[in-house]
Amino acid sequence: MDITLIYYLVPSLIMFCCGIYGFLTRKNMIAMLISLELMLNAIDINFVVFNRFLYPGSMEGMFFTLFAIAIAAAETAIAIAIIINIFRADKNINVEDASQMKN
Amino acid sequence: MESAGSIIMYWIIALSIVIFSVLTVTTRRILRSATFLLFTLFAAAALYFKLDYEFLGAVQIAVYAGGIVVLFVFSILLTSHPGHKSERLVSHRKWIGVLAALAALVVTGGALISRCGLACASLPEMSNPTMKTIGAAMMGTGSEQYLLPFEAISVLLLACIIGGVVVARKR
Numbered sequence A: 001m002d003i004t005l006i007y008y009l010v011p012s013l014i015m016f017c018c019g020i021y022g023f024l025t026r027k028n029m030i031a032m033l034i035s036l037e038l039m040l041n042a043i044d045i046n047f048v049v050f051n052r053f054l055y056p057g058s059m060e061g062m063f064f065t066l067f068a069i070a071i072a073a074a075e076t077a078i079a080i081a082i083i084i085n086i087f088r089a090d091k092n093i094n095v096e097d098a099s100q101m102k103n
Numbered sequence B: 001m002e003s004a005g006s007i008i009m010y011w012i013i014a015l016s017i018v019i020f021s022v023l024t025v026t027t028r029r030i031l032r033s034a035t036f037l038l039f040t041l042f043a044a045a046a047l048y049f050k051l052d053y054e055f056l057g058a059v060q061i062a063v064y065a066g067g068i069v070v071l072f073v074f075s076i077l078l079t080s081h082p083g084h085k086s087e088r089l090v091s092h093r094k095w096i097g098v099l100a101a102l103a104a105l106v107v108t109g110g111a112l113i114s115r116c117g118l119a120c121a122s123l124p125e126m127s128n129p130t131m132k133t134i135g136a137a138m139m140g141t142g143s144e145q146y147l148l149p150f151e152a153i154s155v156l157l158l159a160c161i162i163g164g165v166v167v168a169r170k171r
Helices: A005-025 A029-054 A060-090 B004-026 B030-049 B056-081 B091-114 B131-139 B147-170
Strands: none
Touching: A005 A029, A005 B056, A005 B091, A029 A060, A029 B004, A029 B030, A029 B056, A060 B056, A060 B147, B004 B030, B030 B056, B131 B147
16 A cells, blocks of 8 residues: 555545634634634644655745744734733623624 | 554543644633643644654653643633633624634635645655754754754843743732
């Protein structure tokens, strides 16, 4: 059995679809953020796999993933700061309750 | 042709990615969801190791599993009671989610199958990128070298630190 490119793309596709499902159905903001991380990670896997299989001599996909991980960390930190601030104001973090920027 | 051990490793990694990512979005306890996310990220790191990108796998474990998941657990414990279950989903909301996910699956899967010639490329030989080449590529200014994005990200991280402190501090 030869493990080809598509064997890596299918798990990452399923991971991405799980992220879409979670992002649309969850109400808790942190759960939505977790789903977002799933989607980001699926994309990272795709970059690395395409780099490895189609252009093994160069490292563009690897560096793109490296920078994407750094940006994801920054984005998560800011998002969690905002969520904690919303929690402090409203005492809950459901997306449907957070409809006003000021109160 | 790959060795039997490599194929077994592949199936373990692929199955754990699929199972844990499904569990991440279907479990009703948020803390468990974060734990399953951790397992998914570990499986992705194992995938990077398997594809010979050791540095990337190490970064994935250090930044995602060591940083982001800890941040998630920390904020979950701050904002909800442990053991708290989210209420059952309303069915129309659930169906919207299932429909969108299936639509993405069908469209992307169709695109994958229609490019089957490309998608059946087998694993080419590659020498692992050493730390020396990675460092040279990250710190150089020539073609295929990434000093500018590296510096841009360091500025972004600084802005993120300041922004996080400003947003989350007590008034």
